[in-house]
Amino acid sequence: MRSRPRAGRRYGAALVPVPMRNGNGSGVSMIEGWGGIGVPGRELRSENLERVTERAVLSRGLGRSYGDSSLPPASVGEVVNTTLADRLLAFDEETGLMRAEAGLSLLALNRIFLPRGWFVPVTPGTQFVTLGGMVASDVHGKEHHVRGCFGEHVTRLKMRVADGRVLWCSDEQHQDLFRATIGGMGLTGHILEVEVRMMRIPTAWILQESRRVDDIDEFIARLKDASHRLPATMGWIDLLTRGKNMGRGTLMAGDFASADVAPKRFPKPLPRVTMPFELPSWTVDRWSVRAFNTAYYWKHLPREMHGIVHWETFFYPLDMIRHWNRMYGARGFTQYQCVLPDSAGPSAPRRLLEILTSRGGASMLCVIKNCGPEGKGILSFPMPGTSIALDIPVRDDTQQLVDALNEFVLREGGRIYLTKDQFTRPEHFRAMEPRLPKFQEIRAKWDPEQRIRSAQSVRLFGDKP
Structure with missing residues (x-):
């Protein structure tokens, strides 16, 4: 062909x-x-x-x-x-x-x-x-x-x-x-x-289940459970809410729908919008991120939802916004992604979030996923554990924030994803790899x-x- x-x-x-x-x-x-x-x-x-x-x-x-x-x-x-x-x-x-x-x-x-x-x-x-x-x-x-x-x-x-x-x-x-x-x-x-x-x-449609989760500890437990039942799992979590609801968010899991439950037609292309220009860097701060996180969390008003969704909605939600990176302004942003091994315990993600919030980190997008065994690639990123990806606007103190996160990941036996990295110091990378x-x-x-x-x-x- x-x-x-x-x-x-x-x-x-x-x-x-x-x-x-x-x-x-x-x-x-x-x-x-x-x-x-x-x-x-x-x-x-x-x-x-x-x-x-x-x-x-x-x-x-x-x-x-x-x-x-x-x-x-x-x-x-x-x-x-x-x-x-x-x-x-x-x-x-x-x-x-x-x-x-x-x-x-x-x-x-x-x-x-x-x-x-x-x-x-x-x-x-x-x-x-x-x-x-x-x-x-x-x-x-x-x-x-x-x-x-x-x-x-x-x-x-x-x-x-x-x-x-x-x-x-x-x-x-x-x-x-x-x-x-x-x-x-x-x-x-x-x-x-x-x-x-x-x-x-079987079809290009996705049979999805989603759930609003109240805190990071429950989130990790439900993510593990969903991973035993379905092949595709991930979640979005709120990084700015502190206290008992730290790490609240929405968990999504799914698989390609069988022909007997999916619509008969092939999914039509979804409409896309374009971010037309760079926003001023000050528009992405703790207050705007907090407002976004709150709205996104309560958008999932029912506790649980089940249904058929478009494959692009499930796999590529950010692709619906062309040039979405412009929202971070002229200074840009970095995505910090690490994997915390299962040996670090189920509380490791909470401890990472505490470091982020204590230093004033604001992330509009935080994605959490379950990882399986290492692959054949010598420097491949995942290991059995939990992957956390944070979008962080570049500020004067971004280097210090990444240093603190890397020091925690190093202590816990985890590592970072090179494709996302911009600020890791060589001594940190060599020690964790x-x-x-x-x-x-x-x-x-x-x-x-x-x-x-x-x-x-x-x-x-x-x-x-």
């Missing part, structure tokens, strides 16, 4: 720079992460990733990593934007095995496969990611406790490694490279093609001169700037 040729393509296999943000004609612009951090540089685009990656220090897709993991070091100008290399190359309807170029987006993949009764076995919380980015971050989702990370379903990768060779890697061939690339933040080579096994689904030496050993084998690196690898791994 092959995708249709895209209409209106002007560039062919030519090498072209991405349009500049600053318009100064210099060929250099600010390349930004989703959280608003930016570095000077130039993105190169081509349909032929094998050729264009000769010149680049890093590959990146749609730029939805929050911090600096998809940004080049400040002294290095060029990275590859993979989004023109987005062909669907092969699909086996008997086995679900699909192969595509690394720049194919999850949005396009869903549009192609959902009407045909297939879905990715693991999805992050946005469709605006590429297949290559999903591998590099080894994305996880609401279903991690059942299906693991995305990398568990990837069978092969075609890569261009630092010395210029183009090769395939898998669990049978160059296994060290394969497992270091899954969750390796693009630091082991340029991902050119991805082969992954898709999942059959005992797998790093093995990763660095494999990386040095395939790239002894550190030709492939990022702003994040300079900051955390000690790479040359």
Whole structure:
């Protein structure tokens, strides 16, 4: 199965720079992460990733990593934007095995496969990611406790490694490279093609149950219970309410609905709105976040609700607002995501929230999920425990807040998600990541001169700037 040729393509296999943000004609612009951090540089685009990656220090897709993991070091100008290399190359309807170029987006993949009764076995919380980015971050989702990370379903990768060779890697061939690339933040080579096994689904509708929960301790208990019954679970919690109702929120769980209970029609695309401009940074403060959290909590007026919902509503609620990151203003925001292991005990999430609230942290979005076993990726994020993700507006004291959160996570034996990170200090990361030496050993084998690196690898791994 092959995708249709895209209409209106002007560039062919030519090498072209991405349009500049600053318009100064210099060929250099600010390349930004989703959280608003930016570095000077130039993105190169081509349909032929094998050729264009000769010149680049890093590959990146749609730029939805929050911090600096998809940004080049400040002294290095060029990275590859993979989004023109987005062909669907092969699909086996008997086995679900699909192969595509690394720049194919999850949005396009869903549009192609959902009407045909297939879905990715693991999805992050946005469709605006590429297949290559999903591998590099080894994305996880609401279903991690059942299906693991995305990398568990990837069978092969075609890569261009630092010395210029183009090769395939898998669990049978160059296994060290394969497992270091899954969750390796693009630091082991340029991902050119991805082969992954898709999942059959009965319909594109979701049978969802949701519940309003009064505090974080009850939330953790109910999250664990829902995870035993349903493959997709997550919750939103209120971070600013203190006392006995700290961590109150809404728990959601669900699965694809069977044909006998789902509507007969295929779900229509949902309308989207656009955040037209950046809001002033002062609009996201404790008072506005408190008002939002209170309204969101009481929106779920019945204690329990059951019903059929749209797949986009369930998996990608924030995708309904284009450029939603603009609400945090010119200073931007960071998303802090950690996983607290089961060994830390059920009260660990409450203790983390107490640190956040005691320091005046305000998060409009806090997502909590249950995580299952570690995956095959050497630096993959999840471990058995509870994942907590916080959106934090950047302020003068954000570094101190992240330091305090990291010190707690380190004491409890947890770790952070590199795709979201912007402020972690290298000593904290190295202390919480005992797998790093093995990763660095494999990386040095395939790239002894550190030709492939990022702003994040300079900051955390000690790479040359």
